[in-house]
Amino acid sequence: MQTNFEPLEVFLEICKIPHPSKDCKEMKEWIKKEASKFGVKIYEDTIGNILCSKGIPKVCLQGHYDMVYVGECKDFSIQPQFFSIENKEWLKAQCSSLGADNGVALACMLLALKYFDNLECLFTIDEEIGMIGAKNIALKPQSPFMINCDSEDINEVVFSCAGGYDLKATKTFKKIPIPQDFQYYAIHTQNFIGGHSGIEIHKNIPNALLELAKIVEATEGIVLRFFGGEKRNSIPVNATLKIACPPKHTTLIEHLPKESFSISKLKDSPNEGYDCKDLAKSLLKVGNGVLKSLNNAPILSSNIGILEQHQDNFTLFLMGRGNEESLMQENIQKQQTFLEDLGFAAHLLDYYSPWEKEEGELLFKVWNIYQKYNPNSYLKSIHAGLECGILKQKYPHIHFVSIGPTILHPHSLNEKLDIASFQHFWEILQKILKTMA
Structure with missing residues (x-):
């Protein structure tokens, strides 16, 4: 060659x-x-x-x-x-x-x-x-x-x-006390491959943010820090979750696959954290991946690309794509309504046909x-x-x-x-x- x-x-x-x-x-x-x-x-x-x-x-x-x-x-x-x-x-x-x-x-x-x-x-x-x-x-x-x-x-x-659109959703979460018997962990994703949120969205490539959101939901944990993602149009590779976990669910964290997650116990044990059930729900239920196909090809999709945390404020950025304008418009309305019902302020940042x-x-x-x-x-x-x-x-x-x-x-x-x-x-x-x- x-x-x-x-x-x-x-x-x-x-x-x-x-x-x-x-x-x-x-x-x-x-x-x-x-x-x-x-x-x-x-x-x-x-x-x-x-x-x-x-x-x-x-x-x-x-x-x-x-x-x-x-x-x-x-x-x-x-x-x-x-x-x-x-x-x-x-x-x-x-x-x-x-x-x-x-x-x-x-x-x-x-x-x-x-x-x-x-x-x-x-x-x-x-x-x-x-x-x-x-x-x-x-x-x-x-x-x-x-x-x-x-x-x-x-x-x-x-x-x-x-075409595509960018949606931004922000919510302020109140701090709640952490019980004394909770265990503290830092979890970082590793070896996630990522990919293009358009041409590879149909390949079911794991999204680092969603995988950590599943942990939040499954452990009923209290979040200390949760952030990650690289670009709004790429499938996230890197994400970090610091969480206080009830004793009954510590085994779940400690048995996470080592090839996908780096897990360590936190030395610091703050008294308060965030009840992020609605944050996990927003990530897992707003719609990610292929949402509609035609002839085995995606014509509507959504990618949760970035999650930011600034003290009490959590902001997620997602990018939707559609080959038909009407589908895009319907999905924007659906996602905004869903997020707003969870208490997020959801705004359309960008749109192109x-x-x-x-x-x-x-x-x-x-x-x-x-x-x-x-x-x-x-x-x-x-x-x-x-x-x-x-x-x-x-x-x-x-x-x-x-x-x-x-x-x-x-x-x-x-x-x-x-x-x-x-x-x-x-x-x-x-x-x-x-x-x-």
């Missing part, structure tokens, strides 16, 4: 530059510096989106330059490593997410600017924390067609995607090339969110399609890039640009 083709070399350079959401300044400057080598005009808006234009644009490539960083390194460093499974070459990172979502797009886009004329490339910022760049974009692409390079299966030609299926010249051209050079390809609507839906509202005259190489388990420590698919994607993308640019 060739592991030194040009887009891969560029991607490995990208891995050297920290670019978590909200902290992408260094990556932004690097993109502009690299693009300037290829004779392009560079435009930037106040939010941080970058538009590179070359010649008379016929097609625009689009990708985001932030990543979901899951890992312990405070400098957000990535250490890529190659490995093989059954003679198939992969790339992952040691002890962190890889950032192939969407770093592979950045590599291909920069090389497209190098080798093709009559092209635009739109690099958007902070897609992973609510599509902030797309929502606030103030740039004007001239192309009639836009190819989003954020799909994560080499065989998929995506023509529509889910689904990208509805569109057929036209762009889809026809891209699909024809895929059928010729990738006979395993198929047309698909995905349950993940893409910037296409928001950008379509901003630029109704532009036609969209989404493609990309195979990336498994994005937004997690197990994120890995299929090297052969990356190479194949670059070859197909060049065929498309030769036809259109």
